[in-house]
Amino acid sequence: METLHIGSIKLTWLNGGVTHMDGGAMFGVVPKPLWSKKYHVNEKNQIELRTDPILVQKDGVNLLIDSGIGRGKLTDKQKRNYGVTEESALDESLKTLGLTTGDIDGVLMTHLHFDHACGLTHDDGDKLASVFPNAVIYTSSIEWEEMKNPNIRSKNTYWKENWEPVQQQVKTFEQKLEVLPGITMHHTGGHSDGHSVIMLEDSGETALHMADIMPTHAHRNPLWVLAYDDYPMTSISAKQQWQAKAAETNAWYIFYHDACYRALKWDENGDIALSVKRERR
Numbered sequence: 001m002e003t004l005h006i007g008s009i010k011l012t013w014l015n016g017g018v019t020h021m022d023g024g025a026m027f028g029v030v031p032k033p034l035w036s037k038k039y040h041v042n043e044k045n046q047i048e049l050r051t052d053p054i055l056v057q058k059d060g061v062n063l064l065i066d067s068g069i070g071r072g073k074l075t076d077k078q079k080r081n082y083g084v085t086e087e088s089a090l091d092e093s094l095k096t097l098g099l100t101t102g103d104i105d106g107v108l109m110t111h112l113h114f115d116h117a118c119g120l121t122h123d124d125g126d127k128l129a130s131v132f133p134n135a136v137i138y139t140s141s142i143e144w145e146e147m148k149n150p151n152i153r154s155k156n157t158y159w160k161e162n163w164e165p166v167q168q169q170v171k172t173f174e175q176k177l178e179v180l181p182g183i184t185m186h187h188t189g190g191h192s193d194g195h196s197v198i199m200l201e202d203s204g205e206t207a208l209h210m211a212d213i214m215p216t217h218a219h220r221n222p223l224w225v226l227a228y229d230d231y232p233m234t235s236i237s238a239k240q241q242w243q244a245k246a247a248e249t250n251a252w253y254i255f256y257h258d259a260c261y262r263a264l265k266w267d268e269n270g271d272i273a274l275s276v277k278r279e280r281r
Contacts, residue, residue: 016051027226050278065198067117112192147162190237195212
């Protein structure tokens with residue numbers, strides 16, 4: 001498993017499964033001859049998108065960024081539609097580190113779309129139960145309200161199976177939440193109305209997780225936003241704002257979806273200066 005240290009904060013990428021989504025939808029109005037030069041596309045016009053939670057460890061506290069695609073949650077039709085070729089192996093990843101799902105203290109949910117939230121619950125006999133029974137689940141108040149009361153568009157991705165069993169564990173915030181010193185969630189909107197990004201800061205080092213307003217390294221251009229974004233102009237504005245903050249601190253960008261890179265830094269010319277590549281297993 002790949003790791004990165006931000007001061008005393010240790011990041012470890014776990015195996016949360018993989019989807020393959022339509023490339024056109026993932027790059028919106030950007031023509032395929034442009035985006036296909038930046039990111040591999042298969043013969044079905046799908047691009048590989050990991051759904052790998054990031055284990056964040058600091059001062060003996062174990063946090064996760066998002067929860068993976070889950071295991072045993074999707075029908076065969078859903079697996080086919082979402083290009084799921086591998087489900088979560090979170091238990092196995094944590095076991096390798098000497099941990100269990102019961103050791104997770106908090107789950108930082110950037111948003112609650114199915115490919116981020118399916119890993120919150122699992123089948124427990126004849127009912128669904130929390131995968132992380134001892135964790136506080138953090139999300140923005142706007143995101144939580146839409147999760148519980150989706151509209152005609154968002155009901156396709158906000159599923160009751162992913163929130164009803166964990167509702168007593170959820171803690172919401174408005175604009176900003178410091179989960180631990182140096183680990184903060186910031187509401188941005190854009191991809192969803194309640195979407196958030198996560199900033200990690202320690203010992204003069206910084207990492208930024210822009211979640212689905214920049215799901216892969218190929219989405220660096222502020223104008224390259226998803227057709228899935230509910231508020232694309234908000235996504236563009238948020239990308240510009242947070243990329244400027246990242247440039248000020250020479251921040252690492254860390255990814256949940258990227259099939260190529262776990263983390264990277266760009267130089268002033270937009271070239272990759274440092275990177276942690278995903279190991280092919």
